[in-house]
Amino acid sequence: xxLIVQKYGGTSVGSVERIESVAQxxxxxxxxxxxxxxxxxxxxxxTNRLMALAQDIQEQPVPRELDxxxxxxxxxxxxxxxxxxxxxxxxxxxxxxxxxxxxxDSVHNKARIVDIDDKRIHKDLAxxxxxxxxxxxxxxxxxxxxxxxRGGSDTSAVALAAALKADECQIYTDVDGVxxxxxxxxxxxxxxxxxxxxxxxxxxxxxAKVLQIRSVxxxxxxxxxxxxxxxxxxxxxxxxxxxxxxxxxxxxAEMEQALISGIAFNRDEAKVTMLGVPDQPGVAHKxxxxxxxxxxxxxxxxxxxxxxxxxxxxxxxHRNDYDKSxxxxxxxxxxxxxxxxxGDTKIVKVSIVGVGMRSHAGIASTMFETxxxxxxxxxxxxxxxxxxxxxxDEKYLELxxxxxxxxxxxxxxx
Amino acid sequence: xxLIVQKYGGTSVGSVERIESVAQxxxxxxxxxxxxxxxxxxxxxxTNRLMALAQDIQEQPVPRELDxxxxxxxxxxxxxxxxxxxxxxxxxxxxxxxxxxxxxDSVHNKARIVDIDDKRIHKDLAxxxxxxxxxxxxxxxxxxxxxxxRGGSDTSAVALAAALKADECQIYTDVDGVxxxxxxxxxxxxxxxxxxxxxxxxxxxxxAKVLQIRSVxxxxxxxxxxxxxxxxxxxxxxxxxxxxxxxxxxxxAEMEQALISGIAFNRDEAKVTMLGVPDQPGVAHKxxxxxxxxxxxxxxxxxxxxxxxxxxxxxxxHRNDYDKSxxxxxxxxxxxxxxxxxGDTKIVKVSIVGVGMRSHAGIASTMFETxxxxxxxxxxxxxxxxxxxxxxDEKYLELxxxxxxxxxxxxxxx
Numbered sequence: 001x002x003l004i005v006q007k008y009g010g011t012s013v014g015s016v017e018r019i020e021s022v023a024q025x026x027x028x029x030x031x032x033x034x035x036x037x038x039x040x041x042x043x044x045x046x047t048n049r050l051m052a053l054a055q056d057i058q059e060q061p062v063p064r065e066l067d068x069x070x071x072x073x074x075x076x077x078x079x080x081x082x083x084x085x086x087x088x089x090x091x092x093x094x095x096x097x098x099x100x101x102x103x104x105d106s107v108h109n110k111a112r113i114v115d116i117d118d119k120r121i122h123k124d125l126a127x128x129x130x131x132x133x134x135x136x137x138x139x140x141x142x143x144x145x146x147x148x149x150r151g152g153s154d155t156s157a158v159a160l161a162a163a164l165k166a167d168e169c170q171i172y173t174d175v176d177g178v179x180x181x182x183x184x185x186x187x188x189x190x191x192x193x194x195x196x197x198x199x200x201x202x203x204x205x206x207x208a209k210v211l212q213i214r215s216v217x218x219x220x221x222x223x224x225x226x227x228x229x230x231x232x233x234x235x236x237x238x239x240x241x242x243x244x245x246x247x248x249x250x251x252x253a254e255m256e257q258a259l260i261s262g263i264a265f266n267r268d269e270a271k272v273t274m275l276g277v278p279d280q281p282g283v284a285h286k287x288x289x290x291x292x293x294x295x296x297x298x299x300x301x302x303x304x305x306x307x308x309x310x311x312x313x314x315x316x317x318h319r320n321d322y323d324k325s326x327x328x329x330x331x332x333x334x335x336x337x338x339x340x341x342x343g344d345t346k347i348v349k350v351s352i353v354g355v356g357m358r359s360h361a362g363i364a365s366t367m368f369e370t371x372x373x374x375x376x377x378x379x380x381x382x383x384x385x386x387x388x389x390x391x392x393d394e395k396y397l398e399l400x401x402x403x404x405x406x407x408x409x410x411x412x413x414x
Numbered sequence: 415x416x417l418i419v420q421k422y423g424g425t426s427v428g429s430v431e432r433i434e435s436v437a438q439x440x441x442x443x444x445x446x447x448x449x450x451x452x453x454x455x456x457x458x459x460x461t462n463r464l465m466a467l468a469q470d471i472q473e474q475p476v477p478r479e480l481d482x483x484x485x486x487x488x489x490x491x492x493x494x495x496x497x498x499x500x501x502x503x504x505x506x507x508x509x510x511x512x513x514x515x516x517x518x519d520s521v522h523n524k525a526r527i528v529d530i531d532d533k534r535i536h537k538d539l540a541x542x543x544x545x546x547x548x549x550x551x552x553x554x555x556x557x558x559x560x561x562x563x564r565g566g567s568d569t570s571a572v573a574l575a576a577a578l579k580a581d582e583c584q585i586y587t588d589v590d591g592v593x594x595x596x597x598x599x600x601x602x603x604x605x606x607x608x609x610x611x612x613x614x615x616x617x618x619x620x621x622a623k624v625l626q627i628r629s630v631x632x633x634x635x636x637x638x639x640x641x642x643x644x645x646x647x648x649x650x651x652x653x654x655x656x657x658x659x660x661x662x663x664x665x666x667a668e669m670e671q672a673l674i675s676g677i678a679f680n681r682d683e684a685k686v687t688m689l690g691v692p693d694q695p696g697v698a699h700k701x702x703x704x705x706x707x708x709x710x711x712x713x714x715x716x717x718x719x720x721x722x723x724x725x726x727x728x729x730x731x732h733r734n735d736y737d738k739s740x741x742x743x744x745x746x747x748x749x750x751x752x753x754x755x756x757g758d759t760k761i762v763k764v765s766i767v768g769v770g771m772r773s774h775a776g777i778a779s780t781m782f783e784t785x786x787x788x789x790x791x792x793x794x795x796x797x798x799x800x801x802x803x804x805x806x807d808e809k810y811l812e813l814x815x816x817x818x819x820x821x822x823x824x825x826x827x828x
Contacts, residue, residue, distance in 0.1 A: 016470040050490070054497060056430040062500045068508050069493035072486035076464070079483035083468060086476045094482050098512060099557055143513055 002167035003035045007157035010044035012172050012231035013077050023084035035125045039135040039157040042073025063108035067147045074134035082132050092130040102138035104146045111146035116163035154215035162222035169224050176230035177246035180410040181263040185401050188411035196251045199261045202353045202387045206264035225249045260354035260408040263401050267348050270322040273314040276339025287313055290328050296321045300382045348397045351389040364388055370407040376400050416581035417449045421571035424458035426586050426645035427491050437498035449539045453549040453571040456487025477522035481561045488548035496546050506544040516552035518560045525560035530577035568629035576636035583638050590644035591660035592624055594824040595677040599815050602825035610665045613675045616767045616801045620678035639663045674768035674822040677815050681762050684736035687728040690753025701727055704742050710735045714796045762811045765803040778802055784821040790814050
């Protein structure tokens with residue numbers, strides 16, 4: 001018997017029928033003797049409906065009151081799911097974030113969880129009940145209702161799993177796990193049985209949007225095993241008690257690691273370059289300072305010294321920030337006496353991720369060789385301990401991803 | 415400066431526009447220097463929408479979870495009203511029943527308030543804030559969400575007014591006060607400036623549905639002055655700070671009481687008679703016992719001894735219970751050896767109400783004489799200290815009410 005925390009997102013509880021189906025799945029786990037805590041989001045569409053009501057009154061609603069408003073979305077779901085469980089003869093109790101004291105800081109609309117009172121939940125579990133908790137919400141020290149921001153239900157689930165010392169935190173979503181790469185680009189993409197927290201964090205930050213980054217950080221910090229599963233798979237005769245999906249946990253020394261776990265990519269970036277900047281101490285700060293002052297987030301940064309004592313400086317930003325960044329850079333170029341500012345929005349970032357590359361040399365050269373063989377010109381390179389990213393022309397995206405997927409043997413079963 | 419508790423019902427907050435208008439009205443009171451606590455219901459239609467979702471899952475939803483679900487309705491309104499106030503530069507704070515500890519018993523769906531923690535509200539008021547509280551809801555001793563049942567927001571407002579020792583509790587609704595009788599029946603009906611709790615209780619129980627009976631009982635018990643006002647009246651230049659409507663308070667010895675305050679009537683009753691019941695001790699219990707066992711509520715009861723040592727026994731029930739009552743009575747009649755059971759659904763109850771009748775003789779005879787003059791046959795009579803009710807044929811309803819309204823001078827200004 002284990003203690004499982006399950007989280008179901010908005011589309012998984014998007015209608016009464018879907019809620020009934022979630023109840024059926026939860027029952028399957030109960031019948032196998034597990035203790036189950038369920039965390040749910042608002043029914044899909046509900047948060048947008050409430051937001052529209054608020055914005056009819058205030059373009060920028062008062063943050064405290066917006067939290068009071070939006071938190072009703074999850075409260076509706078917990079009540080309906082508990083009814084669906086009770087109807088099936090499965091004892092259940094719903095709780096708002098306030099009721100189980102999900103204590104957060106006071107930053108309305110994007111609060112952070114600081115503490116959870118697990119006593120009440122443990123008592124219900126001991127009495128054989130399924131406990132259904134509203135995700136996304138909490139309360140601050142003085143009892144004000146807070147919300148964790150969009151997608152915060154993943155974080156609620158992981159925080160509850162940590163507080164309850166659960167054996168596993170299962171995130172049910174509309175995909176059945178984490179893949180070696182996007183199956184729409186590479187049909188041979190395989191679902192990974194296991195990735196480490198670090199790999200998942202790199203993949204999430206590189207654009208693979210299966211889980212909220214914060215929830216993975218939280219799981220890593222408290223060592224909560226996370227599993228991504230589909231809530232849309234036919235549960236058939238087994239009443240839905242399956243354990244496939246992808247397990248995300250700490251690196252296991254005894255397990256032989258694959259060199260590379262996955263290929264991530266990101267089409268949302270654009271690149272800006274300042275050419276012929278007179279090289280002098282502090283030039284990087286002078287270039288990036290005005291960008292940061294405008295709240296533009298910079299991803300990759302590369303600086304090369306040219307032979308004529310000038311330097312070329314390149315960085316990438318989100319495509320939405322491209323025009324603004326270019327204008328700022330042109331101003332800065334004048335001040336610094338730089339030669340020229342250029343830019344490109346038709347680029348993509350392709351990354352290989354894997355904890356295995358820590359202990360294996362030659363990964364980078366395999367990557368560069370593979371791309372060279374395919375005639376793909378690399379524009380920028382950036383590396384971290386478990387990731388190598390390259391920026392290439394947009395038109396080479398599919399070619400690059402497929403070639404790398406094959407070169408690192410990701411299409412073969414582990 | 416006084417402390418005012420205001421309550422706005424579902425139609426008064428039925429749209430964003432109506433909520434803006436409530437905010438405008440509250441502002442008017444604030445600008446005159448009053449402290450204001452506002453209690454709101456769910457936006458009209460919202461409770462029914464939530465109920466339909468629940469019943470898609472369970473015909474009889476689990477009471478505890480139904481409360482979790484329905485209580486979101488008021489929570490949406492408190493957030494939106496607070497935003498509308500803040501937008502106008504009026505500091506406001508919303509609170510759920512849970513947050514201001516509106517403690518109730520644990521009878522889900524029809525809980526009773528036992529205690530309210532007034533500290534938090536007084537603190538906000540002292541800081542110049544308007545406090546907006548969700549009506550209809552509370553929490554039990556162990557923190558479960560409870561609701562007071564439909565119309566319970568009136569009771570929330572009165573309970574808050576009592577706990578806060580407010581100067582007045584104002585109930586805003588879609589009528590502008592309590593009338594001498596229904597203006598649809600008697601166009602000359604006048605709005606009463608003042609009625610006593612007892613009169614209001616009699617009128618409410620006789621079918622004048624302006625206020626929930628429980629809220630009037632509560633106000634009477636704690637001596638909270640209640641005022642019924644319209645939230646639909648044009649507030650014009652004064653930004654809505656008017657004090658018309660009808661004040662409901664304790665009897666004032668110095669104030670000369672009108673003999674009769676109003677004429678109430680009820681079209682929902684039906685009458686059942688058992689004729690020729692052999693008269694013996696306990697016969698009333700033998701007749702009414704089976705009716706009570708079937709959870710049928712009985713209103714008026716009359717028993718007459720006939721000359722042949724039998725008795726005739728008549729009572730009234732709600733028309734919805736008429737067929738069932740008749741069937742039960744026919745069974746009982748067989749057992750008791752009664753002659754016959756008859757009944758009539760085409761009856762109405764007409765009542766005159768007034769604390770003045772306590773100290774004035776002749777009220778009853780004026781009533782009976784008036785009806786006799788109009789040729790109205792009285793079928794049943796029942797009296798209390800401040801009320802006389804008669805049952806007449808349905809077709810005489812308008813005639814009776816108009817004649818009595820004129821006979822007691824209710825169409826003349828007080």
